[in-house]
Amino acid sequence: MKKMKKILSSILIASMAMSLAACGSSSDEGVYHIGICQQLEHEALDAATKGFQDALIEKLGKDKVQFDLQNAQGEATNCASIATSFVADDVDLIMANATSALQACAAATSEIPIVATSVTDYATALNISDWNGSTGTNITGTSDLAPLDQQVDMLAELVPDVKQVGILYCSAEANSVYQATEVGKYLDKKGIAWKxxxxxxxxxxxxxxxxAIADCDCIYVPTDNTMAANTEIIKNVTVPAGIPVITGEEGICAGGLATLSISYYDLGYKTGEMAYEILVNNADPSTMDIEYASATDKKYNPTIAGELNITVPDDYIAIEGY
Known part of the structure; x- marks a missing residue:
C-alpha cells in the first residue's frame, strides 16, 4: 500500500511539474499580439509599417511582440476581411495603414484599440463633423498630411509659367478628394487655373x-495610394509630353518631378510609440490627439528633371535611386 501511495505521489508531482513547465514556456506569456492591416504595397506604406514595427520592437523587445501583417492588395473587401479576422483572433491592438484600412478596422470593432497611419484627414475618413483633434473613439494615430500650401508654392516655383494645373487622383479615396479641394483653394489664391x-x-x-496633359501644363498628384502604385503609367504619359508632375509624397515622385514630402518611416515610428503608450501605459486612444510629421523636405527626381530640362534650386534634395 505504501508503495502504491509513493507511486501515486510521484505521478502527481510529475504532473504538477509538467503543468508548471507548460505555463512557464507559453509563447503567449507577456507577448502583445498586433494585427497590421496595410491597404496595399508601395514604398510609402511599406516604410510606415517598418517604422511602426521597429518602434515597438525597440521599446518592448522582439520576444514580447508578435505582428500579423496582412496586405489587402488595394481591395476594400480584403481590408474588411482582414479586420474581421483580427477581431476574431482578439488581438491586443490593430494598426491600420492607410484610409481604407482604417475605415474597415473602425467598422469591425469599437473595443480593440486601433492606431492608424498614412491617413491624411481623420475627420474625413471617419465622417466626424465636430473635429477637435482626437476621435473620441477607440482610434488614434498619425496623419501624413504635408503642408498643401507649401506644395502649391513649390509648384509655382518650379513651373513659374504654369497656366493650368491638372489635379490627378483616385475618386475612391476620400482623403485624396479632401486634398484636391484644399489644393484647389491655394491655386485660386495664386490665380492659377486648375481642373x-x-x-x-x-x-x-x-x-x-x-x-489631363491635353489641357494642362502641370500635374499635381496628392498622397493617393492608387496613383502611388501606378507611377510608371503616369511617367510614361507625362515625361514624353514634357509635362512636370508635382507629388504629395516621395514614393509617387518615381513618376514625377518634385515633392515636399514627409518621412513615412518616421511617421510609422511615431505611430508605434503611440501604440506603446496604449499597450503598456494604458493611454486612452479616444483622447489622444492625432499626431503629424515634424519635418518636410523639398526633394526631386534628378532623372525626370534632366529629361524635362528643368533646373531645380539648390535647396532641393535629389532622391536616391531615381
Whole structure:
C-alpha cells in the first residue's frame, strides 16, 4: 500500500511539474499580439509599417511582440476581411495603414484599440463633423498630411509659367478628394487655373492622364495610394509630353518631378510609440490627439528633371535611386 501511495505521489508531482513547465514556456506569456492591416504595397506604406514595427520592437523587445501583417492588395473587401479576422483572433491592438484600412478596422470593432497611419484627414475618413483633434473613439494615430500650401508654392516655383494645373487622383479615396479641394483653394489664391482629373481605379489612369496633359501644363498628384502604385503609367504619359508632375509624397515622385514630402518611416515610428503608450501605459486612444510629421523636405527626381530640362534650386534634395 505504501508503495502504491509513493507511486501515486510521484505521478502527481510529475504532473504538477509538467503543468508548471507548460505555463512557464507559453509563447503567449507577456507577448502583445498586433494585427497590421496595410491597404496595399508601395514604398510609402511599406516604410510606415517598418517604422511602426521597429518602434515597438525597440521599446518592448522582439520576444514580447508578435505582428500579423496582412496586405489587402488595394481591395476594400480584403481590408474588411482582414479586420474581421483580427477581431476574431482578439488581438491586443490593430494598426491600420492607410484610409481604407482604417475605415474597415473602425467598422469591425469599437473595443480593440486601433492606431492608424498614412491617413491624411481623420475627420474625413471617419465622417466626424465636430473635429477637435482626437476621435473620441477607440482610434488614434498619425496623419501624413504635408503642408498643401507649401506644395502649391513649390509648384509655382518650379513651373513659374504654369497656366493650368491638372489635379490627378483616385475618386475612391476620400482623403485624396479632401486634398484636391484644399489644393484647389491655394491655386485660386495664386490665380492659377486648375481642373480635377479622377480615375476610379488603376485601369483608368492612362486615359485620364492622357486627357489631363491635353489641357494642362502641370500635374499635381496628392498622397493617393492608387496613383502611388501606378507611377510608371503616369511617367510614361507625362515625361514624353514634357509635362512636370508635382507629388504629395516621395514614393509617387518615381513618376514625377518634385515633392515636399514627409518621412513615412518616421511617421510609422511615431505611430508605434503611440501604440506603446496604449499597450503598456494604458493611454486612452479616444483622447489622444492625432499626431503629424515634424519635418518636410523639398526633394526631386534628378532623372525626370534632366529629361524635362528643368533646373531645380539648390535647396532641393535629389532622391536616391531615381
Amino acid at each position: 480635377e482629373y479622377t480615375a476610379a481605379d488603376s485601369n483608368e489612369i492612362q486615359s485620364v492622364v492622357t486627357n
